[in-house]
Amino acid sequence: MSGIHRAWMAWMAIAVCAAMNPGHSASDAGIPAEISLTPGQIAVLRYKLPAGTVPSALRCGGKDVQYFIGEDGYLNAFISEPCGSRHVPYACRLQTSKGERVAAKVAIEKKDFPRAFLKVDPSKVTLSKKDAARAARERKIIAAVYQEGSAATPYFDQPFIFPVEAKVGSPYGVRRIFNKQQKSQHLGVDFAAGEGTPVQSSNRGKVVFTGDLFYAGNTVIIDHGVGVYTIYAHLSKIDVKRSDVVEKGEVIGFSGKTGRVTGPHVHWGVRVMGELCDGQSLVRAYSSTGLKMEGQ
Numbered sequence: 001m002s003g004i005h006r007a008w009m010a011w012m013a014i015a016v017c018a019a020m021n022p023g024h025s026a027s028d029a030g031i032p033a034e035i036s037l038t039p040g041q042i043a044v045l046r047y048k049l050p051a052g053t054v055p056s057a058l059r060c061g062g063k064d065v066q067y068f069i070g071e072d073g074y075l076n077a078f079i080s081e082p083c084g085s086r087h088v089p090y091a092c093r094l095q096t097s098k099g100e101r102v103a104a105k106v107a108i109e110k111k112d113f114p115r116a117f118l119k120v121d122p123s124k125v126t127l128s129k130k131d132a133a134r135a136a137r138e139r140k141i142i143a144a145v146y147q148e149g150s151a152a153t154p155y156f157d158q159p160f161i162f163p164v165e166a167k168v169g170s171p172y173g174v175r176r177i178f179n180k181q182q183k184s185q186h187l188g189v190d191f192a193a194g195e196g197t198p199v200q201s202s203n204r205g206k207v208v209f210t211g212d213l214f215y216a217g218n219t220v221i222i223d224h225g226v227g228v229y230t231i232y233a234h235l236s237k238i239d240v241k242r243s244d245v246v247e248k249g250e251v252i253g254f255s256g257k258t259g260r261v262t263g264p265h266v267h268w269g270v271r272v273m274g275e276l277c278d279g280q281s282l283v284r285a286y287s288s289t290g291l292k293m294e295g296q
Ligand SMILES: [Zn+2]
Pocket: 186, 188, 189, 190, 266, 267, 268
């Protein structure tokens, strides 16, 4: 158990450096973390609890956020900013046995997302009544999966990794225009993996959904705990089942072109604080070994 917590502390020390404004130190108990996010970005909130303070709830920008306490006395939480951010700064407020505390101050920076024009089968853009009914039904199924709630403690104690060894074909946030008709925003990262490439779990977690969806095709959703989910779509084959606990790097299926796609690839989604966010922001702060920082 202590090994797990040591790993957490080392990782969080790296992750938090990437998320915070330069020069800020939250080593002293009770000092709010200062975090800067762009739309779609994920960060790790770290707040050292004052001695004898027992937290009961964390709210960020009016949303309840899951958290856990490490052996180092820090409260940890994964926070995010929605893709369609209104760029309003907010505070993360912690209810405690000693009253309310501000655990973090969050600033939102602007980000421009690129545009892409795509041609797809018209039947997948202007849906038939039957397909529209199916898509609506599936939205409810997925909403119910998330409503079950994420595990209260993390399944994982290591950094997240990308699901497949392939180039990013389409990054998060691209504004997509389908057949000049419908606009949407790409709320995941596409990896240009050929058909049949093994797809691995980004981290340890529990499979909470497997199934064939109209838009996403064969899909796996993994709950990693504390409100963090990863989603793997357009798979040709799924190799896990609901309630399986999978290890980091474990093969959960193979890439394909099921659902609404223009060719084989892996669509990788990350859900934090109820929003589909940029998985690259979760992985970027460190390499898969956790020894080297990339980007930022
Ligand atoms: Zn995609």
